[in-house]
Amino acid sequence: MHVSALPASVTDSASDTLTDPMLSSLDGVRVSYAGSVAALDEVSLLFARGEQVAIIGPSGAGKTTLLHTLGCAIRPTAGRVRVLGRDPWAMPYKALHRLRSELFIAPQSPPLPPRQRVVNAVLAGRVPQWTTWNALKSLLHPLDAGAAHHALAHFRVEDKLFLRCDRLSGGERQRVGLARLLVSKARLLLLDEPVSALDPVLAKGALETLQQEAFARGATLVVGLHAVDLALARFARLIGLRSGRVAFDLPRAKVTDALLAQLYGAELGVAFQEPPSTDDARLKVIRCL
Amino acid sequence: MSTVVRSVGPAPASLRDPSGPARIAWTIAAILILIPAAWLAEFNPATLMGEASLRATGQFLATFFPPALGLDFLELVARAAWKTVAIATVGTTLAVLIAIPFALIANRQLSVSALAEERMCFSCAAVRTGVRWLLIALRTVPEIVWALLFVRAVGLGDAAGVIAIALTYGGMLGKVYMEILESNDARTTRALLVNGASRMQALLYGTLPVCLPELVSYTVYRWECAIRASVIMGFVGAGGLGMQMELSLKMFAGGEVLTMLAVFVALVWFADLVSAALRRWLG
Numbered sequence: 001m002h003v004s005a006l007p008a009s010v011t012d013s014a015s016d017t018l019t020d021p022m023l024s025s026l027d028g029v030r031v032s033y034a035g036s037v038a039a040l041d042e043v044s045l046l047f048a049r050g051e052q053v054a055i056i057g058p059s060g061a062g063k064t065t066l067l068h069t070l071g072c073a074i075r076p077t078a079g080r081v082r083v084l085g086r087d088p089w090a091m092p093y094k095a096l097h098r099l100r101s102e103l104f105i106a107p108q109s110p111p112l113p114p115r116q117r118v119v120n121a122v123l124a125g126r127v128p129q130w131t132t133w134n135a136l137k138s139l140l141h142p143l144d145a146g147a148a149h150h151a152l153a154h155f156r157v158e159d160k161l162f163l164r165c166d167r168l169s170g171g172e173r174q175r176v177g178l179a180r181l182l183v184s185k186a187r188l189l190l191l192d193e194p195v196s197a198l199d200p201v202l203a204k205g206a207l208e209t210l211q212q213e214a215f216a217r218g219a220t221l222v223v224g225l226h227a228v229d230l231a232l233a234r235f236a237r238l239i240g241l242r243s244g245r246v247a248f249d250l251p252r253a254k255v256t257d258a259l260l261a262q263l264y265g266a267e268l269g270v271a272f273q274e275p276p277s278t279d280d281a282r283l284k285v286i287r288c289l
Numbered sequence: 290m291s292t293v294v295r296s297v298g299p300a301p302a303s304l305r306d307p308s309g310p311a312r313i314a315w316t317i318a319a320i321l322i323l324i325p326a327a328w329l330a331e332f333n334p335a336t337l338m339g340e341a342s343l344r345a346t347g348q349f350l351a352t353f354f355p356p357a358l359g360l361d362f363l364e365l366v367a368r369a370a371w372k373t374v375a376i377a378t379v380g381t382t383l384a385v386l387i388a389i390p391f392a393l394i395a396n397r398q399l400s401v402s403a404l405a406e407e408r409m410c411f412s413c414a415a416v417r418t419g420v421r422w423l424l425i426a427l428r429t430v431p432e433i434v435w436a437l438l439f440v441r442a443v444g445l446g447d448a449a450g451v452i453a454i455a456l457t458y459g460g461m462l463g464k465v466y467m468e469i470l471e472s473n474d475a476r477t478t479r480a481l482l483v484n485g486a487s488r489m490q491a492l493l494y495g496t497l498p499v500c501l502p503e504l505v506s507y508t509v510y511r512w513e514c515a516i517r518a519s520v521i522m523g524f525v526g527a528g529g530l531g532m533q534m535e536l537s538l539k540m541f542a543g544g545e546v547l548t549m550l551a552v553f554v555a556l557v558w559f560a561d562l563v564s565a566a567l568r569r570w571l572g
Contacts (some may be wrong), residue, residue, distance in 0.1 A: 073404065073483040097401055101485025111476035116498035124494040128485035135490045184484065 021085045022049040024070060024188055024220060029079035031065050031244075039065040041244045043079070052211055052221040054231035057241035058264050063224035064108070066241065067190040070222065071105040072096060084188055084220075101128035104186035108193040110177025114166035118157075118176055121165055122148040125180035144183075151182035154209045156202075170197045178206060182213055189214055191223045195230070203227070207234055228260060352543030362545060366533065370552050373529035376447050377515035380454025384515075385508060387427075387459030392466035395420040398475050399488045399496070424467075427460025436522040450527035454515050465507055473499050502571040506564055513560035520553065 024047040032038040040062045047053060047070075055063050068074045069081060072088040081088060083103065088096050104125070112121045119142050126144065127135050134143060142148065145161070152158040155175035160168060168176065174197040181189060194210065195203035207223075207230060214221035225231045231238055238255050240247040240263045247263050248255070336342065395417045397403065402410040435453035443449055470492075478495035486494065523531015530549060537545035 068483075071483060073479075093402060097485060097487075099485075100483060103484070105480070105483050107476070107480055111474060111480050111495075113474075113477050113495060113498035115502075116494070120494065120498070124481060124486070125484070127481065127490045127494055128487075130490070132487060132489045132493075135493050139493060186484070 022187075022220075023047070023082060023085055025080075025082045026066075026070065026076075027080040027082075029069060029076045029081060031062075031069055031074055032077045037244075038077070039244050040069065040076070043244070043246055045239065045246065045249065047220050047222060049220055050215070050218050051237065052214060052235055053223070053237045053239060054235035055222065055224045055239045055241055056226075056228055056231050056263070057247070059226075061241040062244040063241055064192050065244075067105060067192050067222060067224055071103050071188070071190045072100055073105060102186055103188035103190065104181050104184045106177055106181055106189075106191045106194055108196060110173055110180070112165040112168075112173055112176060114164070116165050118152070118160045118163050118165060118168070119145055119148045121176055122151055122179045122183055125182070125184040129185055147183050148179070151179035152176070154182060154213075155179055155206055171199070171202070174198060175202075175206065178210065181210070187217065187219045189219050189221045191221070193224055193226060196226060203230060204234075349543070352541060353547040355544055356547040356551065357542065357544035358548065362548070366530070366549055366552055369530045369533045369549075370556060372447060373516060373519050373523070373531070374556065376450040376519040376527075376529050377454065377512055380451045380519070381458060381508070381512045381515045383451065383455035384458035384462050384511070387455060388462035388466050391420050391424055391459075391463040392470060393488075393492065395424075395463075395467050396470050396492075398471050398473065398478055399482070399491055401482060401488060404479070404482055420463075424460045424463040427456055428458075428464065429460075430457065432457040432518050433522055433525060436527045437525050440526050445526040445528075447528035450519050450522045450529065453522060453527065454518060457518075458511055458515060462508065462511060466504060469500050469503050469507065470496050502568055505571060506568050509560065509564035509567060513557055513564070516556050516560060 026043050026045045029040055029043045030038050031040040043062075043066065055066060057063055065074060069076055070083065072081075072083055075089055083099060086099060088099055091099065120139060123138055123142060123144060126147070130138070130143075137143060149158050149161055152161060152175075155178055157172050157175045157179070160172060160176070165173065165176070174195070178194055181191075189210070191210065195206050198206060210223075211221060211234065213219075223231075223235070232252060232255065236252050237250070238252060239249045240255075240259065242263055248259055250259075393399070397417065400413060402413050432453040435456050436449050439449035439452045443452070473496045477499065478491040481491040481495045482488075519527070519529050520531035520534065523529045523533070524535045526532065530553065534546060534549050537549065
């Protein structure tokens with residue numbers, strides 16, 4: 001599978017983003033859960049409309065919290081959040097909930113009800129655009145089975161359309177969750193480990209599909225990734241997160257092996273008594289983390 | 290997933306289960322509460338097996354044979370049984386209609402205001418607490434007390450039984466629906482809510498696919514209980530098989546009682562079949 005070149009507008013520097021009315025940003029954001037250390041601390045980031053960004057970092061670095069904060073699912077303890085140009089926590093809660101239908105958070109393991117059929121699990125991504133009455137009707141007879149089939153076909157699971165979700169393998173479930181994103185109308189896509197259960201070929205293909213879709217609808221795409229090689233191969237901008245803080249926020253070309261080793265540093269130290277000496281070996285270790 | 294092997298850190302100071310003492314304490318407390326409770330309830334297996342009670346029970350049971358099988362009586366029983374089923378069915382249907390909105394209002398998992406913050410808004414919490422109290426009030430009053438009340442209000446007959454079942458069972462179903470819906474994996478509904486789905490939509494696409502069989506099966510079980518309850522309420526004049534059974538008991542017509550008990554077993558068995566069929570279908 002070839003790596004499609006990203007359009008120039010996506011790779012542009014953030015110079016003109018400040019004036020973008022659809023800017024999403026975090027400004028000095030801290031998130032602390034009751035009775036534990038801050039999951040995010042002093043995080044300031046800008047995401048321009050249509051930008052595609054990968055967030056990498058060791059487990060527990062705060063990738064999920066960052067995505068959920070950007071998706072109005074967590075209210076920050078301190079600092080300011082802008083989502084698609086708006087301040088979610090200054091809005092009346094009905095307006096906030098309407099804003100939520102313009103963004104899509106894809107959790108790492110898609111929580112699909114086991115008895116639900118795949119077609120309904122996918123169309124659940126369109127439900128926010130429907131009236132409750134239509135949502136009910138669609139349960140009796142799918143309103144847009146064609147859209148669900150089309151979305152599933154992008155991830156090569158269209159033959160599962162009328163199966164129950166508990167008949168799916170882990171990788172198939174993950175792809176059904178991604179198909180849900182395709183039928184949504186969201187303009188800010190926040191994906192948490194979207195391809196963690198897929199083999200390398202499928203993972204690359206799925207990520208490519210998601211990026212093309214985001215580009216086609218002019219949506220901002222922020223992806224939390226464990227696979228550093230995939231992040232380097234497919235994203236023009238990488239954000240390194242460590243212990244809830246931004247370790248680096250750089251274009252792909254400036255992300256050096258040294259930076260990566262530093263990002264995952266403690267993990268390597270714990271994993272091995274003697275750190276491997278050659279760069280090649282170190283990169284391999286990073287890839288399997 | 291990481292495949293590297295981590296070196297083991299320093300061992301914790303103590304490997305003792307921190308919740309162990311609490312578990313032992315609660316077990317002892319439960320036993321200490323049960324013993325005086327059995328004493329208070331005057332539960333003594335010896336009295337049940339005493340000579341006098343065995344003789345009295347035996348004499349009563351002896352009048353049960355043979356069962357009454359006269360054609361006129363069977364017709365009467367059939368009509369009464371049909372009435373009992375009708376009371377139970379209408380009562381349970383009304384109870385479901387009472388329970389559904391309350392269960393939805395009180396469900397914390399579907400709260401949009403509690404989505405991103407640790408507390409939900411004050412007025413939302415107040416409404417939910419109010420609904421919980423209302424459901425408690427509805428089911429605290431036993432159906433037979435409601436029946437006695439409504440026999441005075443609407444007169445002897447089936448209507449009193451229907452209303453009594455609707456109120457008590459509305460409270461019970463509301464509570465159990467609420468608990469079944471809240472026992473669902475919260476991540477399924479949360480994933481929909483954070484992407485902008487409304488409360489009802491999250492219920493339809495996140496909760497119901499998981500909970501529907503359990504809801505239906507519990508409702509059918511309650512319908513079975515309602516059949517039993519409508520028999521009991523017949524004793525206070527709320528119509529159906531119970532009214533007939535009370536007459537027969539008063540006249541010491543044991544054979545008639547046995548026939549009605551047999552019909553009764555058949556009814557419950559039938560309810561069980563319906564429940565099993567529905568579960569298979571929704572499976």
